[in-house]
Amino acid sequence: MTPGRRSSTFTRLLRHGFTDPSAAERLLDCPELIPVRDDPVLLEALGGTADPDLALHGLVRLLEAQDGPTAHRELLDTLIAAKPLRDRLLGVLGASTALADHLARHPGDWQALVTYEPHDLHPGLTEFERGLEAATDPVSLRIAYRRCLLSIAARDVCGTTEMADTAAELADLATATLRAALTIAEAAAPEDAAACRLAVIAMGKCGGHELNYVSDVDVIFVAESAEDTSEAKALRSATRLASHLMRICSESTVEGSIWPVDANLRPEGRNGPLVRTLSSHLAYYQRWAKTWEFQALLKARPVAGDTDLGRAYIDALEPLVWQAAERDNFVTDVQKMRRRVVENIPAAEVERELKLGPGGLRDVEFAVQLLQLVHGRTDASLRSGTTLDALQALAAGGYVGREDTARLDEAYRFLRSMEHRIQLYRLRRTHLVPEAESDLRRLGRSLGLRTDPVAELHREWKRHTGVVRRLHEKLFYRPLLDAVAQLAPGETRLSPEAARERLVALGYADPAAALRHLEALASGVTRKAAIQRTLLPVLLGWFAESADPDAGLLNFRKVSDALGKTPWYLRLLRDEGAAAENLARVLSAGRLAPDLLMRAPEAVALLGDGTGMGAGMGTGTSAGSGRGLAPRDRAHLEQEVLAAAGRAENVEQGVAAARGVRRRELFRTAAADIVSSYGTETSPAEADQGALVDRVGAAVSDLTAATLAGTLRAVVRDGWGDTLPTRFAIIGMGRFGGHELGYGSDADVLFVHEPRDGVPEQEAATAAGKVVTEMRRLLQLPSSDPPLLIDADLRPEGKSGPLARTLKSYEAYYRRWSLVWESQALLRAEPVAGDEDLGRRFTALIDPLRYPLHGLGEDAVREIRRLKARMESERLPRGADPKLHTKLGPGGLSDVEWTVQLLQLRHGWHLPGLRTTRTREALSAACEAGLLSVEDTETLDEAWVLATRVRNAVMLVRGRAGDTFPTEPRELAAVGRYLGYGAGHAGDMLDAYRRTTRRARAVVDELFYGDGVRAGAGSGG
Structure with missing residues (x-):
């Protein structure tokens, strides 16, 4: 060939999409391919494939494999003359190396693509059964299966069939293959076939008539006895037949495998018997099945074996499927399973996961199935196992908006087409988008993207996954707003009954009230209503994830009613990152935080940027001092409170100002605690629960100290x-x-004073007493702010003694009358407000009592033990479960604190690290000093942190303090949610608490009551 001719061919090949025209030229120079090289129609057909280089290489292999010149010529002549064959064959060769391999091994199978009759365009189960009927062994079945697959792929890549038809054909081919495999298995064991009736139920995509090119075929086997056969024998026979069927389809040979048959969706999964009777299946689903198992049954379809038994299986179980939405935590269970799937994707693959990743195929399927289960109870038109058919039925019934349906349908078809073409290349089971440029180019071209295939593919892929990522709010919550907003009367929308059904399924206990709230918030044409319609779909989802969605929605309406006309409020929720999610979590977490917020709704501004107790953030508004949810230190709090009290016109106003700051800061702390404990989309749940407990304790303690300082000043x-x-x-x-x-x-305190120079002691004592009395009165005045109770019962002589004493009086009392329990109580004493020098001198006075020289004697140790036992027996509430009492129960706060304090009393005089008022610090110091093992320290610390978190949770949830778990189910679930337990796992929470405290009690028995403390006492003496 002349250089000019070669240059012309090279240019033509480039123009037709060949990426390696030099290699293509060399192939075309072979004598056998001269007709291809010289025929512009063939070159153009090659250029129209997904990968012209791959198609040409496959064609060369196919021509070389033909049996002699006659067959070679026949293939070329047919290619040149018959456009349908040309497009089909070259299309397959340019899209699939695996099918090119099959054609090279079986060069006569190209003839399967010649027929172009109407029935060939959309073959059904009958045609596929005919194509497999000659297969009498596993190898011939594999060859026949690939031949049928070749025709499906040819129609697919040529556009003769669209994605849904291709998926249905693949499911029909799988059905025919299962029937053929069962026939082969029965022929190999006729005695087993005679002993039982066996039905094969297709699940998953095969059951739903939407199979992939390469996918596990999910099945369930059900069997019954044949006449005069015992049930046990029938099940053994059926199990052998089912196992043989699975091997026929799954085992690899020189012809490859067909696909794995997966029976793991059966009752009890891999741990359950492969085959059960119908009654056994029914008993399992009635008693033990989980929500996801009913979801899986949506696609169940009898496909092989005994037709009557298969139909009986569906008829028996179908009613249970449509009752699944009535189960407790139904939606939560479905959503939790979806989240688990995403969490199990390797981090390096999540962005390439076409099926399981965010915005992927599974998101569409899960959402459609969830809506089917919710509304299919009363609307039989929704009971399709095929995703796209079900989606259209949901639209026809008004359960999903038509525009949303169209966008989801388009996205699902595009993503499934991507999945099909990715799998078709090597016929391997994968859902990962390839990374190589050549693979992406072939994939893009196979989908009709020809200008810039790689860039266009990425753009379309991301566009469609973006649509799917938003499907949750669209499918579940937007129709609820459409049902109440009444802005487009011509559109189909949820009926009131359907809206109530959906709300109930999502966990709302009072759907009628919820609909009223939605109508009040979202109806109308005002800017406020428009923004609410944007916010509410997302907020409703977050409320639904809580233990009390109704309270969340009601509280949101109250806040919005109070702040709806405030210009920054809705703008904050719309524009400020985590603000809306933070608000949703806070409003649905219990009573305390919402109650605090309702008293000063402008504090919602604190929820603005950032998400937890450790984050510093700004809100962009002037509402509330400080930055976001980050706790403020004592110095800044005290400065603000003192300044507010100083500006007040009278003492009542001054203390009211101090209490107002306290209310706002309590809300800040509670909100930060909730957000950190529950986590948000932008911030995962707090990992270090001990650090969270410390921050809450420090924040509330600092706030109480600042409030007392301001009240004292006023x-x-x-x-x-x-x-x-x-x-x-x-x-x-x-x-x-x-x-x-x-x-x-409460604020446990002591009051100490010292007369100024020249002031009579009686005058000083009178003044100090008046100060204490007035502070206590003012801090408990009825108001919108939470009261602060001052408890001075730990003072000398208890309730019988004066509220305030001079430093000298304390010194005299402690020198003459102090008891061991008072030394123990003084371990927690620390100045918090007032005269700093006097506070330091009081601390110096009590140090010898709380850290006694040479520790404690055995009599003192016995007295402490006696006091603790008496306290537990006298103070534990009647009827309370001791094992769940966070303060006085075994392994609870009292156990841990008294054990730590006994160590402090014994060893504080010679171990400075023990001289701290903080329990966890003292525990750590005792461990470092060798008084506790690391294991015992961790056990006590875990129990103390858990008990403290439970007490905090009870207050957050109920709005009042408590030392035991709530008994009301929703309150108990809310406590569990705060502690990290999902819906329906309150029992797990209680078991974990008992387990943790039981371990702690064993340590306390050794250290406080047993030899552990006595041994320590000896070492400290």
Whole structure:
């Protein structure tokens, strides 16, 4: 060939889409391919394939495999003369190396593509059974299967059939193959075939008539006895037949395998028998089946074996499928399973996962199935096992908007087409989009993208996954708004009954009230209503994930009613990242945070940017001091409270200002705690529960200290001007002194004063007493702000003693009358407000009592043990379950704290690390000093943190303090949600609590009551 001719061919090949025209030229120079090279129609046909280079190479292999010159010539002549064959054969060769391999092994099978009659365009089960009927062994069945697959692929790549038809044909071919495999198995064991009636039920995509090119074929086997055969014998025979059928389809030979038959969707999965009777299936589904198993049965379809038995199986189980939506936590279970699927995708593959990744095929399928199960109970038109048919039925019934249906249908078809072409290339089971440029180019061209195949493919793929990512809000919640907003009367929308059904399935206990709230929020043509219609679909989903969706929606309506005309409110929720999700979590987590918010709705601005107690953030508004949900330190809090009290006109206003700051900061702390515990889409749940407990305790303790400081300032200024006749300090005790206050904790304190120079002691004592009395009164005045109870019962002489004493009086009392329990109580004493120098001197006074020189004697140890036993027996509420009492129960707060405090009393004088008011710090110091093993330390710490979190959770959920788990189911579920347990797992939570505290009690028995403490005492003496 001349250089000019070669250059011309080279150019033509480039123009026709060949990426390696030099190699193509060399192939075309072979004498056998001169007709191809010289025929512009053939070159153009090659250029029209997904990969012209691959198609040409496959054609060369096929021509070389022909049996002699006559067959070779016949193939070429037919290619040149018959456009249908040309397009089909070259299309397959350009899209699938696996089918090219099959044609090279079986060169006469190209004849299967010649026929072009109407019935050949859309073959059904009958045609495929005819194509497999000659197969009498596994190898011949594989060859016949590939021959049928070749014709399906040819119609697919040529566009003769569209995606849904291709998927249905693949399912019909699978059905014919299962029937043929069962026939072969029965022929191999006629005695087994005679002993039983066996039916094969297709599940998954095969059952739904929407199979992939390469996919496991999911099945369930059901059997009954034949006449005069025992059930046991029939099941053994049926199991052998089913196992043989699976081997025929799954085993690999030189002809490859057909596909794996997967029976793991059967009752009990891999652990259950392969074959069951119908009654056994029914008993399992009635008693033990999980929600996902009913979801899987949506696609169940008898495909092989005994037709009557297969139909009886469907008839028996179908009613259970349509009752599944009535199960507790139905939607939560389905959504949780979907999340688990995504979480199990390797991180490196998640963005390439076409099926399981976010915005992938499974998202469409799960959403459609969920809506089918919800509404199919009363609407039989929705009971299709085919995704696209079901989607169209949902649209026809008004359950999904038609525009949304069209976009989802388009996205699903495109993504399934991608999946088909990816699998067709090598006939391998994969859902990963390839990374190589050549693979992406072939994939894009196979989908009709020819200008810039790779860029166009990426663009279309991302566009469609973006549509699917938004399907959840569209499919589940948008129709609810359309049902109440009444903006487009001509459109089909959910009936009131259907809307109520959907709300009930999503966990709303009062759907009628929920619909009223939605109507109030979203109806109308105002800008406010328009923004609400944008926000509510997402918010409704977040509410539905909580233990009390009704409370979340009601609280959101209340906040919106209060702030709806505030210009920044809806803009904040729409534009500020996590603000809307944070608000949804907070409003549906219990009573405390919403109650605090309702008293000052402008605090919603704190939810603006960022998501937890450790984050610093700004809101972009002036509502509320501080930055987002990050807790503020004591110095800043005290500065704000003192300034607010100083600006007030009278003492009541000054203390009201202090209580207002406390309310806002309690909301900030509670909201941060909820967000960190529950996690959001932008921030996962807090991993270190101990650190979260510490931050809550520190934040509430600092806030209480600042509130007392401001109240003290206001009372002193009102009664005495700038200077009180006596120096005055407040000493925090108990959890307050230990920086461990919970949301509902009282402030345990001691009051100490010291007369100023020249002031009579009686005058000073009178002034100090008035200060204490007034502070207690003002902090408990009825108002919209939560009260703060001051408890001074740990003072000398308890309730019989004066509320405030001088430093000298404390010194005299402790020197003469102090008991061992008072030394123990003083371990948590720390100055929190008032005169700092006086507070330091009080601390110096009590240090010898709480860290006694040479530790404690055995009599003191016995007294502490006696006091603890008495406290548990006298204070544990009647009827309470001791094992679930967070404070006094075994392994609870009291057990851990008294054990730690006994170690402090014994060893604090010579181990400075133990001289702390904080329980966890003291535990850590004891471990570092060798007083506790690492394992025992971790056991006690885990129990203390868990018990503290339960108390915080109870307060957040119920709005009032409690030391035991709630008994009301929704409240218990909300506590579980806070602790990280999903819906329906309250029992697991209680079991975990008992397990954790039981381990802690074993350590306490050794350290507090047993030899552990005595041994420690000896080492410390």
